[in-house]
Amino acid sequence: MDLGLNEEHSMGTTIIGVTYNGGVVLGADSRTSTGMYVANRASDKITQLTDNVYVCRSGSAADSQIVSDYVRYFLHQHTIQLGQPATVKVAANLVRLLAYNNKNMLQTGLIVGGWDKYEGGKIYGIPLGGTIIEQPFAIGGSGSSYLYGFFDQAWKEGMTQEEAEQLVVKAVSLAIARDGASGGVVRTVTIDAEGVKRKFYPGDELPLWHEELQPQNSLLDILNASSPEPMNI
């Protein structure tokens, strides 16, 4: 059985970005795999580019990391020159530039999301090839295949922050249920006019789906629950 332990680190992944009334919510799973082995079960795929712009990374871990690093570096200089926070559009276009001009070598799909004072909350999808596309919500990574139908049904315009967060957590957790390349915990980053909030949803606190069972500590607990032992008073 070939576990492919020498393959490159890939974040199979499920990544999501959603706009709501006043900001954006970015979400992702936390699994990084080398072939069949889970190299990191608690990775952080939502990476900061500036104070107000973050990026969700999918595909090759190395490629997405280096692109983020370059863009963070460029944006830092841009912010100094501009004298005010960079806009989400500029950040997204810098990512596009790298993705498009190196399309032969890179294998990474990215979702750029953030808040700026001109346009408010915005999400930009940048799939393989370097196309840039502004969307009210974006999904990416191998796990996203299982979410097209879900979002077609569940997405609506003008959600509140709580509704948007719940949608993202539910969606990532559904993708984790079916995509072998996604798993671990759900991380979310919410960005609005006030700032950035990170949330963490451990794997054992996610909702259960079809054919999934409530986790137990041990079989013994199950057995004991049905026939409790008499107490020693």
Add this chain to the structure above:
Amino acid sequence: MDHQEQRDGKLPSSEDDSERTLYPYVTGTSVLAIKYKDGILMVADMGGSYGSTLRYKSVERIKPIGKHSLLGASGELSDFQEILRYLDELILYDNMWDDGNSLGPKEVFNYLTRVMYNRRNKFNPLWNSLVLGGVKNGQKYLGMVSMIGVHFEDNHVATGFGNHLARPIFREEWHENMSFEDGVKLLEKCMKVLLYRDRSAVNKLQMAKITEEGVTTYKPYSLRTHWGYSAFENPTVGAEGSW
């Protein structure tokens, strides 16, 4: 030491795979366009496919260029976006001359042809089929450029699947000086066929027209499709198990 020699004497040819576009990722399907009485009518659906997945459903594949032209594209969307940037620069420089002259559709078409052909020669094509239509000084212009630089003008053009399904209909039903209504009906007839028969078609159309007055882009809309045939409801009557 010479850069060339440093690479083990390999010349940058077909071995330099990092320097060529190998395949498209996010693609748009057919674009159709016809000349009509007042100018050009162009239509395309708003789909961006990712392989067999209909991933993006609100992509604008027809864009105005300057005052006198419309550009529609099928193929790789990132390359189309890059072409739009080239054209932005072209139009900007044209405007900066501030000499009362502006690039017409013929000139833009020629520019695009050169860009596409030169990229093809470097084995690094822009993976698009482009439709350029426009009106200037009463002269209507409609042309097509492919990813290898093949280009021509005609009264009606189509890219992708449209070549096979729409052009035969154009040949039969197009005529000189069509009215706007007739033109729209003809294009919609062809788009409906494409909707039925092209797997990457999406039912959300973007129609645009260009006349001497300028460009009008209509709001996205969907076409009604017809499935009410008894043969569709009972396809295997008398031949159970067939399809």
